[in-house]
Amino acid sequence: MPNDIEMANRSPTCYCGGDRDLSKVEVQCCLCLRFCHHDCISLTTGPMLPFMTNYQFLCKDCSPAKPEEQFIKKTATFNQLCTTAIANLTQQSSTQTFFSRDREIVPFIDEKWDLLTFSQKKNKPTLHASIYKALGREDLFVSSDIAGEIMIALRERSLEKIGPINEKINEIMNPNANRALSPSTSNPVLSSSSNMIPLQTNQSGNGTFHGSSSANSVTSLANSEVTRRTSKRKLASENSVNTKRRGEIPKLERLIPKSFPPEYPFNKEGYRYHLAEPDPHSPFRQKFDETEVWAGKPIPGHLYRTFIENECLLSLNDRAQQLKLNDDRLTVTGDKGYCSVRSTHCVSHGAWYYEVTITSMPPNTAARIGFAQHLANLQTPIGTDKFGYSWRSRKGTIFHEASGLHYSSGGYAENDILGFLIILPETTHPDVMLPRKYKKLPLVKFKNYIYFEERDDLRTGEANLKAAKGGTIIFYKNGINQGVAFTNIYEGNYYAAISLYYGATVSANFGPAFVYPPTDSPIPWKPLAESITEAYCTHALNDLLFHLSHDEQDIDPKDPTAIAKNLDRNSTQEQSRRLTTLSLPLFE
Ligand SMILES: [Zn+2]
Numbered sequence: 001m002p003n004d005i006e007m008a009n010r011s012p013t014c015y016c017g018g019d020r021d022l023s024k025v026e027v028q029c030c031l032c033l034r035f036c037h038h039d040c041i042s043l044t045t046g047p048m049l050p051f052m053t054n055y056q057f058l059c060k061d062c063s064p065a066k067p068e069e070q071f072i073k074k075t076a077t078f079n080q081l082c083t084t085a086i087a088n089l090t091q092q093s094s095t096q097t098f099f100s101r102d103r104e105i106v107p108f109i110d111e112k113w114d115l116l117t118f119s120q121k122k123n124k125p126t127l128h129a130s131i132y133k134a135l136g137r138e139d140l141f142v143s144s145d146i147a148g149e150i151m152i153a154l155r156e157r158s159l160e161k162i163g164p165i166n167e168k169i170n171e172i173m174n175p176n177a178n179r180a181l182s183p184s185t186s187n188p189v190l191s192s193s194s195n196m197i198p199l200q201t202n203q204s205g206n207g208t209f210h211g212s213s214s215a216n217s218v219t220s221l222a223n224s225e226v227t228r229r230t231s232k233r234k235l236a237s238e239n240s241v242n243t244k245r246r247g248e249i250p251k252l253e254r255l256i257p258k259s260f261p262p263e264y265p266f267n268k269e270g271y272r273y274h275l276a277e278p279d280p281h282s283p284f285r286q287k288f289d290e291t292e293v294w295a296g297k298p299i300p301g302h303l304y305r306t307f308i309e310n311e312c313l314l315s316l317n318d319r320a321q322q323l324k325l326n327d328d329r330l331t332v333t334g335d336k337g338y339c340s341v342r343s344t345h346c347v348s349h350g351a352w353y354y355e356v357t358i359t360s361m362p363p364n365t366a367a368r369i370g371f372a373q374h375l376a377n378l379q380t381p382i383g384t385d386k387f388g389y390s391w392r393s394r395k396g397t398i399f400h401e402a403s404g405l406h407y408s409s410g411g412y413a414e415n416d417i418l419g420f421l422i423i424l425p426e427t428t429h430p431d432v433m434l435p436r437k438y439k440k441l442p443l444v445k446f447k448n449y450i451y452f453e454e455r456d457d458l459r460t461g462e463a464n465l466k467a468a469k470g471g472t473i474i475f476y477k478n479g480i481n482q483g484v485a486f487t488n489i490y491e492g493n494y495y496a497a498i499s500l501y502y503g504a505t506v507s508a509n510f511g512p513a514f515v516y517p518p519t520d521s522p523i524p525w526k527p528l529a530e531s532i533t534e535a536y537c538t539h540a541l542n543d544l545l546f547h548l549s550h551d552e553q554d555i556d557p558k559d560p561t562a563i564a565k566n567l568d569r570n571s572t573q574e575q576s577r578r579l580t581t582l583s584l585p586l587f588e
């Protein structure tokens, strides 16, 4: 009989409950990781082939619009085209894994082009050159010269693992190898450890969970004052009355948020709150769900994950409380002194754009708008510290680390439509690309919902700041590029950020439709609204990596003897692969 861990970690099957069928088209949900038979989903995806990875699918249980599934097909890269082609050739042949580059792989892609992608097919020489180049990727393909013919196999031997999520994991684990221009420039150290991580957790493990459950406990925030800490900290709803006994938690169903609740704790005074929802992939999840009464029992943080809003808006709780946010959550009005609000979603790599319309700017009011990391203080204008970059309405100066510099002449005023473009390097370190580790944070309860409580660590945050080579911010006024405002900005996760002084009102637009979409960005940009799918993926990956790393036997990744001992004990290749991944910096 399978044990709890095994049960909890197996991704759900297709809706029909049936097994995988590699001979047919299947699509993988990027949140619960299940593969669904193409015949079983209700969406029409257009023509597809098995083993495609150039899409994002959310199943009917995971889609924010549930029970309506979501499916976005993307233009396939040549790496993806080659992977799909060889996987199909391998599946069709029961014996072969190596296939002739020129006689089999190139003709396959050529023939099935319209099923594989929707971009225009290149002319023959260009097409061949692109395929050859992709097949040179040593982290994805193995090539061999057999009797003078170039033969290629997939490095990933388990066809059932081919899907968009494993591809994403590989990409995040090997940021340099993935984006290398040619195989010769790829980092040999990274290439050698580029095996994909098996999605299944250790089924022969000792069943011990090394989570941080003892560090977590649920504390009710709904009381008028939190006395848990020595400093007295008043919370948002000072006059709310909590009729429930402290520590008494209602049944699980009532704690599952469908959207951001109407009452919430604000991020302030160095604390921030992340709405949490049950994590279906957590080991022991099921056992915990079946426990009727939680009273007095600590809820381990690893049973929860952060709730991600399904629309990019201005954040309800990641803002200065005195700012007035409209019901549309895009329009915001200032109060007295400068204070700020961040967007719900952030970006860590690539180019992203959003717009702000200055709806009303009476005399003696002002705005500073731009981008900020999560540690930027919301009770000051963005740009007061090292974590934000802004553009001022008065005089058009730019503002960072509390100093202003001349930028655009004249600033901006009522009815202006401003554009904000941030360009972050693609080769961002996985630690920056992945969200922060929420699962070890304490859980607190506020008005029937559970939140991770995070304490801002400004000192560490500042110490870790590193200039992102090529990181650039450009501002636009009514479609006109005002020039590069900031270069070599710090690496990190950036939110759209708006600061207002007295009663100015502005309205944000995160896309996808813009009044003045930039035409002169050095690299292709995306509307900030599109960061949502990326957020789903990176959070799912982060949680997955947490469960994988915490399901391991408790070994110190820096202690080679401990790893060697474990390698002896678990002799299968799968085991040694997983232990190898533990020594990557991601887990430190
Ligand atoms: Zn099915």
Ligand SMILES: [Zn+2]
Pocket: 029, 030, 031, 032, 033, 034, 058, 059, 060, 061, 062, 063
């Ligand atoms: Zn799903």
